Amino acid sequence: MIETLTTLFPVWVILGTIIGIYKPSMVTWLETDLFTLGLGFLMLSMGLTLTFEDFRRCLRNPWTVGIGFLAQYIIKPMLGFLIAMTLKLSAPLATGLILVSCCPGGQASNVATYISKGNVALSVLMTTCSTIGAIIMTPLLTKLLAGQLVPVDAAGLAISTFQVVLVPTIIGVLANEFFPKFTSKIITVTPLIGVILTTLLCASPIGQVAEVLKSQGAELILPVAFLHAAAFFLGYVVSKISFGESTSRTISIECGMQSSALGFLLAQKHFTNPLVAVPSAVSVVCMALGGSALAVYWRNQPIPVDDKDDFKE
DSSP states (O other): OOOHHTTTHHHHHHHHHHHHOOGGGGGSSSOOOHHHHHHHHHHHHHHOOOHHHHHHHHHHHHHHHHHHIIIIIIIHHHHHHHHHHHHTTTTTHHHHHHHHSOOOOTTTHHHHHHHTOHHHHHHHHHHHHHHHHHHHHHHHHHHHHHHTTSSSOHHHHHHHHHHIIIIIHHHHHHHHHHHHHHHHHHHTTHHHHHHHHHHHHHHHHHHHTTTHHHHHHHHHHHHHHHHHHHHHHHHHHHHHHHHHHHHHHHHHHHHHHHHHHHHHHHHHHHHHGGGGGGHHHHHHHHHHHHHHHHHHHTTTTTTOOTOOOOOOO
16 A cells, blocks of 8 residues: 555645645745754655665665766756756856756665666665765755855855755665664664655745746746656656666666655755746656656566666675
């Protein structure tokens, strides 16, 4: 039952989006402090699924994990910058698009990888590596690419990312390592908890910017949707050069699905113009729907029997 509810993730996102737009009061209670707490719990639930052995596996697979890391922090940020410049978005909207394109992989990508018959272990490792890397990469890339548009508080972004992302993940890993009996009991429900939290973290940003979306929604949906579609496509094409089908699907999903909720939180905390947060709110929905639709499509496309094994256990 838990597995079924987890794989229905796109349905919950659609429902959350509809509620956020038409009944925002039902989800806007999840504001900055509670939103931070919710995102922290999401990262904690991811940490509970990891062990120190997982990090050793990263060292055994530097090429596979490294390509995924570079895809997330080179392809996606450059796409965000080029789309913002090409479409001549206003400074706050361009900054918001660049910020969300510089965010790490989201936990939802692990669910999408599972549905798509990708490599879930690799997906979790890539999400973990990009999450840890986000402390430096997200503020650095945002400063480099958007610093010319608006003032960017790189240090503030780094501190917030450290507090919200890395600390809960480390707590989860340590709990799993030192209290395995306890974590084994709750690990069965953490994917469902992750889906519920992700849905709430999708609905709340939409609710908070509902009025802007109603007036400028069409103008914003195109660049954000194109950002995700291009990231999915390029992530797959680049991976296919060196890797097999399963790994390529995994890297594509990791490249196209990032933690838009983190982008929304950072935009709210560190930028004075509220419009900076709007692309992240739109991205939450585009990322979840695009990723889950691609995952369902791939689920019906069989993996070749002689598929290349790129991941050493």
